[in-house]
Amino acid sequence: MEISLRINGSAETLEVQPQVSLLDALRDQLGLTGTKKGCDQGACGACTVLSDGARITSCLALAVQYEGHEITTIEGVDHPLQEALVRADGLQCGYCTPGQICSAIGMLAEHKEGMASAVTEDDEVDELDEEEIRERMSGNLCRCGAYNGIVEAIKEVAG
């Protein structure tokens, strides 16, 4: 099937089988290999990209379903969080890092919109404290255990 979508700001037309995930389409057809495959079943967050600004796991997204959407991958990201992560050493092997970054960008937008999390008390969404960041980022696993640095970097850019 032929599908058209916008990826990192430019229009792309792809020929894909229906069973092909957005993740595989990005990596294998577009050469956008910054988005990683850690589990291929929505359990690790390494494949996180933004679809119309919302973070999704691209491994469970069929590419054909995203016809007409605006997809942002790590290759299209230019965000202060990237440098903040390096300063805070919020990465080691680097494999989960693109997913952490895309997820954090989506997360900051969700928070700005006033969306609560499982640890938001009494429905009052206010400051993005560490507990909130940790809960909201829990869909992104890091086996190197760089969590402290990731949270520190997010706090820094969240202001």
Added chain:
Amino acid sequence: MTTAQKPTGAVGKPLDRVDGKTKTTGAAEFAAEHTYPGLAHAALVHATISRGRITALHTDDASAVPGVITVLTHRNAPPLEPVPKTSPLDLSSMVSGTSVDYLQTDEVYWDGQPIAVVVAENAAAANQAAALVRAEYAPSEAAVDFTGAEANARPQPSSPIMPAGAKKGDAEEALAAAPVALDLRFTTPPHNHNALEPHATVAVWDGDRLTVHEPTQAIDWFRAHLAARFGLPADDVRVLSPFVGGGFGGKGAVWPGTILTALAARATGRPVRLALSREGVYRTVGGRTPSIQRVAVGASHDGKLTALVHTSVTRTGRVGGFPEPVTTQSQHLYAAENILLEQKLVRLDLLPNIPMRAPGEAIGTFALECAIDELAYELDIDPIELRLRNEPEANPLDGKEFSLRTLAESYRQGAARFGWHERTPEPRSMRDGRWLVGMGAASAYHPAGYFTADITVRLSADGTVLVRCGFQEIGTGGATAQAQIAADALSVPFQAVHVEYGDSALPKGPFAGGSMQTATVAASLLEACKKLKRSLRTMARRTGGDSHEEVLRRANVPHIEAKVGSSTQLGRKSDQARFMLRLARDRRRWVRASTGAHFCQVRVDPDTGEVRVTRWTGVFSIGTVVNPKSAVSQLRGGIVMGLGMALSEETLVDPRTGRIMNPSLSEYHIPVHADVPPIDVSFLGTPDPTMPGGILGAGELGITGVAAAVANAVHHATGKRVRDLPISVDKLL
């Protein structure tokens, strides 16, 4: 003169890692991302019995899938040379994950063993076809139940390098006579490394030359093993591994995927990529052994240890595996008058185990450090005070000298940072609102040493330095640390140093394991820098000149290079011999280890038993801290993995079938962001006088002692002793 330049003092500075930008922009190219014209894709078919023979393999449906190039089985696969015999004189001989000759036999040795490889034009077709291969088996009786096999355990093979036990006095007798004694049984389940990057191989043949892209912790050993299996001179094999998406031991051996990808590429004449699924990693890459441990301690009323017994039962596979040194730390941590250490093994029809972060000490410290805490309660002595009373002056077993022993200082500093004095010792005595609060402590211990490495260092007339060594960057920040060391050794700015690594075409690097890579590379780097400066001084006597650049310019040479090690056959052999001699000599002279003290605070929900770790302090002694920023990350990483081990991680091997039932990241629970509190890590910073650059290891130390600190804190919070990991809610109800 060149020596007149001021030292830059890069070592000890918390510099950002040099590959940070590459990794935060998506530019880092991991193995599975390498592509070649004509690239074909492979998928594995796994056995679903633990032991027996394949009687039939139906591959027609698979072959009929559009895009399938071939289905390789034991009936049609090209031959492989057998797995080389292991030799203590050649560490690379130990790199094979199993002794099985994949696709050369109809025998099945574990549930998950690859029994066919599908090669197709694309990964989707390969996966689809692999699911269509059907096997019939003649199963034979398999031993797969670890707990049930305990009675059959046999003593672990012992060697001077890895002793499987130790004895001083008569510990059992002393235990029986001790005024206060405890005899405890602990268990730990199997674990899997679960590096976020699944194993992947891209193999390309050019005539009889083989190139392999694969994330590995052992580039040189991989090369040696691949050469042996395919009957090639080592020089005709190239292994590239510039980025490794986490290792933790899981990428330290050659597993079937690597061999079969190269075999598939040879069979098809195409470059082939095999990117394992997460389940594929569980089925073909070994994990950490489970253990059953006994720790018995006897003491006088004032807390002097009179007896320490630590025994373990672990498993290997029938076709390989690593006898885990569970009692190592118990040789060195306490000044007990009588000591008995024993390690036993059972061999099961399971995928062989392999080292996982701090093999031995990670699980051994859990049992030992919980037992010490229990003894402290029995004696009514503060657990840290009890440890200090039994802190040895010299190695408890034989009086050998400690190269650096600062554990007491770690406890003193840690207690102050953590606020240990606020702890009321009575279990269930501390609360935070409705939560029960507990504090626990435990020691961290990991042996130190270093391998050998070849290296070249080149100083150019433009003032830049190029360091070349085929070591592995598995996330430790190795290139950054070595650049810092080179900068100081050559008195150049840190930014002037560039480090090349991750390629077998470079001078031979060490294994990234045993927390030894940084010290190993540093040893050769420092020696090469010394040589280089000597040459430069000689040159400068002739040319004159105030700076490196000036000297080289006047000498009219573009650069000057120094080299350590030799890649010739003879060079490698003498290297190996040198290493073994040094190892034996050093072991006779010193006990070397990195050490530390963990402090953990938990809160436990009094209704449900949910444990949350809320605070952590660790004070560690890792010798010279080359880069405090990445060193803190190493220690934190170990602690986070320890939290998983303490609270949630367990590989479920069905004792009825030997099959791993939770081969996924959704059902094997590694810690997520929400599980990890701020972790306060600090270092004592004293260099180890017997190690190159004073450097001890940092990668594995962090995980040791963590599960014990958590268990001790949970006891303090709840009054319950959980001696079987993980400490899940069901054990606290």
Added chain:
Amino acid sequence: MPFSYLSAPDVETALRAVADDEDTKLLGGGTNLVDLMREGIERPAKVVDITRLPLGEIKNLPDGGVRVGALVRNSRLAADHLVRTRYPVLTQAVLHGASAQLRNMATVGGNLLQRTRCLYFYDGAAACGKREPGSGCDAIGGFSRNSAILGTSEHCIAAHPSDMAVALAMLDAVVEVRSVRGTRRVPIAELHRLPGDTPHVETTLATDELITAVELPAVPVAANSRYRKVRDRASYAFALVSVAAALGVEDGTVTAARLALGGVGTKPWRATEAERVLLGEPATDEGFLRAADAELAAAATTPHNHFKVELARRTIVATLRRLVPDGRDEESTI
């Protein structure tokens, strides 16, 4: 496995597509179906993408209820002000499920139909009567820590994994279903089936039916409701036990109570026995415990999941205790 794909532009097209071919699956957010297809557990010949259907609205109903379109994403449902105010239990249940990424994808309709996480259901080498009718159940006698203790049969002990559906069960939600034959309304209690001897038949929906909306009736007591989930890590894991509860208390006596359980039932488990006991009881730990015990008396356990009885008792009590006005949340008496 390959399949053909149709993106349905309107409800009628989707309904016709599923009516014409039994081997067709409706695809919402994909968070469960795509995984199951990749695992070879679901093998439809055709997939009809319904995410472009106009079923994404949340509407206030005149009777004080709320109508939620079947394609409302979980994250939108959790963010909705009306839902948050009237049914905090539902907001919390959704936020305790999966991860933010998955909640941005998963739909309300799909969440209701998500399939079990039983380890033996997911393993093609194991016997599972849900996956292959009549093949038995390897979870019995195997790793059944995440299996159910209520509503089980000798053929299947798989737990329903949804958090959201537990809150919906508590709220007596009504599921609106359409097919080419017309529209019908299914009370949530009648949507999911117990496994019995046909564990592969999980709902009362026909293969050609499409969930179009979920209607939440007015439940005044739900303004004082909570969702509590106990799992093996702090976030991003399926429930061992979860409790959705709403409580009305006057003068220390329970005047209204709603309770549903997750992680323990073969379907989202409405705890009607417990509710019956609660009414008129004193709002104390002792009263709550009696109610919990009444519900859990029917539990059938394995050595691996026996702890869930005690964990469920305690979680029920703890959740109800927090709903008592001016309750003493500081103290646990169990």
